[in-house]
Amino acid sequence: MKKEISPKSKILRKMIIGIAVYCGAYLVTTIMLFSFSSFLKYGNAMIGTCASLIAGFAAFLTITSDEKSLLFYNPKALFIKKPYFILIVILSAYCLTVAFNFLFSKIPWHVLGDKYVVQDNESFYSIPLYLRLISYVIIGPFAEEVLFRGVIFFRFRKVLPVLAAAFGSALFFAIYHGNLMQGLYAFIMGFVICIMMEYGGSFIYAYVFHVIANLISNLCQEY
Numbered sequence: 001m002k003k004e005i006s007p008k009s010k011i012l013r014k015m016i017i018g019i020a021v022y023c024g025a026y027l028v029t030t031i032m033l034f035s036f037s038s039f040l041k042y043g044n045a046m047i048g049t050c051a052s053l054i055a056g057f058a059a060f061l062t063i064t065s066d067e068k069s070l071l072f073y074n075p076k077a078l079f080i081k082k083p084y085f086i087l088i089v090i091l092s093a094y095c096l097t098v099a100f101n102f103l104f105s106k107i108p109w110h111v112l113g114d115k116y117v118v119q120d121n122e123s124f125y126s127i128p129l130y131l132r133l134i135s136y137v138i139i140g141p142f143a144e145e146v147l148f149r150g151v152i153f154f155r156f157r158k159v160l161p162v163l164a165a166a167f168g169s170a171l172f173f174a175i176y177h178g179n180l181m182q183g184l185y186a187f188i189m190g191f192v193i194c195i196m197m198e199y200g201g202s203f204i205y206a207y208v209f210h211v212i213a214n215l216i217s218n219l220c221q222e223y
Contacts, residue, residue, distance in 0.1 A: 008159045018062040018151035022143075025058035026051045045127050049135040056143030059151055071154055077201025089196050089205050093212035096192065100185055101220045109181050132218050141210035145193075148173045149206040153194050166194035189213060 005013075029051040063071065079085040127135075148169050156165035173190035174183040197206040 011155050011158045014062065015151060015155035018059050018155070019147070021062050022055045022059035022147050022151070026055035029054045042127055042131060045131060045135060049139050052135075052143040053139050056139075056146045059143075060146045063150060063154075067154070071150060071203045074201035078199045080201035085200050085205070086208065089200065089209050090212055092192065092196070093209045094216055096189065097213045097216040098220065100188065101217055104181060104185060107181075112180065129218070129222055133215070136218060137211055137214045141207055141214055144173070144176075145203065145207045145210055148176070148190060149193060149197055150203055153197065154203075157198070162195075162198050166191050166198070169194050 030047055033047045033050060074080060079088075152172055153165055153169035156168050160168065170187045170190035174187035177183045177186045193206045193209050196209050197203060
């Protein structure tokens, strides 16, 4: 006699499958495109962008049609029929990004060392602004939001209270960024994004917040 799988186990299994599909698609795409990197200008950035886009779409396909309906329109959300909520999202993203960019610029990160503490700004900002906007403002946020809010937070939310689900998603988001400075920044912003998505009732708010945050961050560093 087969042991029946509990609803919570099914939800967590779906989450794990979504994460695995994202990672697998990213890895396969990267390997396939790596041989062409020498022929591409800004090869690593182009490969990363393409891999993120494909991985995001692949992970999105693991979300069922019923789940997608709820992901984009949760009738129980507090601000679901409040058009002004988009302004709250945009202003929050703008203010928090400017505040944390300023605050983090005042912290002597170099005291802790370079490896795994800060991102490699030299290679990051050697990429032209237009390519950074395409990669890190349009495509990157889509792929990351599908994974961390569409797959992880959305599934955590079915089995955990909102704050615990947001904490779990933000923690994964922080680890994903790979260094202390970006990880701390990503944890705070990731937590806020989850709250925006929860009370706005739509994945769109998460994506818009992420786009605005990355746009302002890039412009702050550029100018």
